[in-house]
Amino acid sequence: MPDPTLYPVRLADEITRQLGQLADHLAQLPPHKATQVIARVVDPADGVLGGVTRLVSTSSVFAKIQAENGALPAEVWLALGRASNELDAIGGDLDEHRETLQHVSSRPHTGAAKPPAPAPLVVRRRR
Template identity: 70%
Template sequence: MSHPPAPYPVRLADEIACQLGLLTGHLAQLPPHEAVQVIARVLDPDDGLLDGVTGLMSVSSTFARTQAEQGVLPAEVWLALGRATNDLDAIGADLDEHRATLRHVGTQPTTTMAKPPAPVPLVIRRHR
């Protein structure tokens, strides 16, 4: 017995998930200059991946709220999607201050330097 083909939006979600897996694999193998360009595009505030996923979660939360009000979904599903949306939005806000730096570094020409940059110690600090 064959299964009916999945609706287009379901196939699209599957394809996007597959593409994200491919992008992740490529990112791990890219030279630093190209990796920074990819990361900058993922974080682009106008049409970047993070903003798109946040928007998708927001629409999902709105849908789940309606379904929860009708008794189709448990309210916990709606609440979890709302929290996920808020968390993604907060992550985006935390990364806002770094978008310009990533964009700038990603547009620098790749040149071989006579002296590589000196490593710096990592310091954890939060700005809120």
């Protein structure tokens, strides 16, 4: 009988491999297509970032139970909890720009048009 824990480990490895492929493709896409991909990746509900955040949050709950049972150090649970909170905050920050990403990615590609004017890269964050 196959080891039932093998499938989730292989699944995690496969997802990691596919994320690498996605990053490679993203680096080669034209700007309007890359923006479409980025908008999907950072979508907090259905995107990669939202999925990773849920996975780390689930891992944190698991680690808490294991820490309470003495199987894991409490520091592991705390680190996963902090990571989950940080990812959630990052998702919130990026969600502020979701409409812009979707708008830019839905514009028809016009080919060799005049490039947009460069923008300064220093931006003040609102909190």
